Amino acid sequence: MSEYVERSGTSEAGGPGGAPTGGVLTIADVLALPVLAAGRPEVVTGGAGLDRPVRWVHITELTDPASFLKGGELVLTTGMPLPQDTAGVRRYVDELADVGAAALVIELVRRYHRPPDALIQACRTRGLPLVTLAEDVNFLEVTQVVHTLILGNQTDAMRRTQRVHEAFTALTLRGSGPEEVVRAAAEMSGRTVVLENLVHQALICEPSGSTVDEALTGWEQRSRATPPGDHTQVSGPESWLVAPVAYQGERWGRVAMLPPPSGTPASAPAAFVPEDVTVLERTAMALTIARLIHATPWERTAHRSALRDLAEQRHHSPEDAHARLAALGLPTEGGLFLAVLADVRGKDDDSGPEARLSQELRTTGVPALVGTLAPGRLGVLLALRPSQPWRPVVERLSRVVLDLCPEAVVSVGPEVTLLSDAARSFRAAARVAEAALPGGPLPEGRTFHELSDIGLRHLLYALREDTRIQDYAERQLGRLIEHDARHGTDLLSTLRHYLDAAGNKTTTARLGALSRETVYQRLRTIERLLERDLESGEQRTELHVALTALDVLRLG
Known part of the structure; x- marks a missing residue:
């Protein structure tokens, strides 16, 4: 043959x-x-x-x-x-x-x-x-x-090239961001496209025919082995098609189109064709324009996107998460991870605290991702060495946030050893933030909140929107509140003093500036109205929980 x-x-x-x-x-x-x-x-x-x-x-x-x-x-x-x-x-x-x-x-x-x-x-x-x-x-x-055939193919190629130009022109005219531009390039070419900055951090990866893990594993080393060029060209040991991306006349980074990974079906084209070159050149041009339109640094945008995907467990696999965060320069092996949240809802713009936290972490040399997770909420993922104490780092970050926004609440989740468990640390930090009482005192000796700070009052505050909590407080105390409102009495305060005094009537009288006889009389009235036995420790506990719930509900 x-x-x-x-x-x-x-x-x-x-x-x-x-x-x-x-x-x-x-x-x-x-x-x-x-x-x-x-x-x-x-x-x-x-x-x-x-x-x-x-x-x-x-x-x-x-x-x-x-x-x-x-x-x-x-x-x-x-x-x-x-x-x-x-x-x-x-x-x-x-x-x-x-x-x-x-x-x-x-x-x-x-x-x-x-x-x-x-x-x-x-x-x-x-x-x-x-x-x-x-x-x-x-x-x-x-x-x-x-x-x-040749002339027909040339005509087809011209038509396809025209469609590429029209698509990227439309993206530019509607002010598309870098994610949409890179996604369009991957869809048009059927190849994986990656945007990186000058220090070889992969900011955006749109995989096609491969996973994020396959595309980004060992990214920095592979990228450094691929020499930069002044124009679109095939470069490096893996034969990437690369094009420079400029910003204000200077090179800012580059966009790379990757050949199919090994093991890809033979039907997938290996070599780049002129249409791929056209797509990548228009991608680089659209990214340059997008960089001028969108003021937020793309590194910060990449951190935000990575943090949200990690906190909400939107990665396709743990391997994808590892590859993506490692490509952003975060150590992903052999250390500890810690989630920190800063609620700065009083600020009209989160970008100031976000930039200040990023700067502080760069100054301290602690590897981390910083980004806005939701309006008014900043997230930080710290990557710490196993022997590195985390409290001084979090305290320093917390003071930075409070200097910028005194009403802010900084909360921290537990340490985790696996990157895949970082979402659990973020969820715990969110629970701590939800339980922090507005205007409440800071924990003794620190400016941030952690899980051990959550007591009964904090727990009920976190659950204040649950109708079961509202119903419980109303069933336990409603009749007493209504009696006070109709008769101008203050039996609720007497009950509070009695419960705070752990059932000691003498202390109750002193707290309320009342005679003992008046206290006895009021307690009997309270028992009658509520149909409760105030000598019962269990019933006193139930009323104490209801009073605490009422207090936090009134905080709004």
Whole structure:
């Protein structure tokens, strides 16, 4: 079986004569055409170059055909003009190779019945694909079919290029952000597209045909091995297609289009085509414009997006989360992770505290992600060394927040050793924040809140919107409150003093500035109205919970 026959089975039919359409026409594609396949083509040399593009077909019976070529032509000949001597054959092949001919196709019907050894050796030396035809072929028909395909593909390519330009123009006109631009590039090309900054941090990754894990694992090292360029080009050991992204006339970063990962089905194109170059160039241009429109630094946007996905467990897998955060420069192995929340709802703009926290963390050298998780709520994920105490770090951050917003509440979740458990730390920190009493005193010796601070009052405050808590407080105390309102009494205060005094009537009298007899009388009235036994420790506890719930409900 010939080299070509083994390869040609993957060609897709679609154009005239069963040729593929919609892409660059290659030597393999041309050999698969029925008009050439009828000649029983066999690839004698250069089988590895069958993916070379064919720009045109040239029939020649001249001894110096190269003078009429411009490169990329499939040269068809009967072999009649080939020189007799070995030196002449080498010169003939050298001229074809020097001008960049795609391949030489020789018909073994009239002059030769097997290709000359000198021709085989010369083509092998120059890496020029040599194809023989065992049967007579109508060369004119070959040129008509191939040229029709080439011109048709060029028209299709122009249409596709026009659609790319129109799509990116629309994105720019509506002020699309970087995420939408990169997503559009991945969808148009069918390839993974990554935006990175100058320090090789992957800010946005839109995978296509792969996972975030496959695209970003070891990103910084792989990216540094891919040299930068001043224009769109294929670069580096992995053959990335890269284009620089500028901002205010200076290079800001670059956008990379990745080839399919190993193990991808063979139907996925490996080499980049001109349309990919167009897509990436327009992507870089749209990103440059988006950088001018959107004032928020993209690193901060990337941190926000990564934090939200982590806190809300929106990553497809733990491996994706590891790869994405590592590509942003956060250590993801061998340390401890801690979630910190700063509720700054009194601030009209969260960007000030967010930027200040980022600066503080850079100053201290603590690896972290900082971002707005929701309006009025900032999130911080600290990546600490196992032996590094976290309280001084959180205290420092908390003081920064309180200096900017004195009414802010800073809360912290528990330490976790796995990045996949960071969401649990964020949830715990959120529960602490929800339980912090507005205007309440700070914990002794620190300016932030943690789980151990949540007592009964804090718990009930966190649950204040639960109708069951509201119903419980009303059932326990409603009649007493109504009695006070109708009669102008203050039995509720007497009950509060009694419960605070743990049932000690003397202390109750002193707290309320009442006589003991008055206290006894009021307690009997309270028992009657509420149908409760105030000597019962359990019932006193129930009333104490109801009073505490009433207090936090009145806080709003």
